[in-house]
Amino acid sequence: MITLETLCVRIGNVPADEVQGWIDSDWLRPAGVRGHYLFREIDEARARLILELRDDMGINDEGMPVVLSLLDQLYAARRQMLRLREAISVPRDDELRSRVRALLASMRD
Template sequence: MMTIDVLSAHLGHRDSREVEEWIAADWVRPHGTPGHYAFAEIDVARAWLIHDLRHDLGVSEDAVPLVLHLVDQLYDSRRMLDRLRRVLVRPDAVVLREQLTVLLRHGDETP
């Protein structure tokens, strides 16, 4: 876990005001309370993403929530696909794999 001051320093910020604004906007959700925030690895990664969006890519403050929402959707989809993959590799999923293969080959068409 990382404190807000350490995180801000890692991001190259002179103080923690910008990170506090991200917390107030609900862009980053650390553990703890104001003055006692603790940032997990995922929070630090998200803070770096926000920093890069704002400072390196010039994404406007108004657009950041949309970008974060899309990134969250992408990661949710990846987690769902990974769960599906884990089910499909099970030895008892032969019939399911065959049915899925047929559906994927034919798309919306009825086989």
């Protein structure tokens, strides 16, 4: 885990008050409390994503919550699909596996 100051340096010398604004807007969710935040690797990746969305893709402050929410939903769905794939890859009841595979195949259309 890293501090706010370290995060700011790592993501390109972004001002701490700007990152604090992201926290206040709930775009970043570090551990700890104001003045004593600790950021995980995933928080650093999300901060970099925010910068990329803003600087490279032109997403403004009004659009950022929508884009981040959609990306969060996409990543959650991907994690669920990976878990489902792992669950059906384990040899179990063949009938159940066949039904789940048929359902997934029908969803592709």
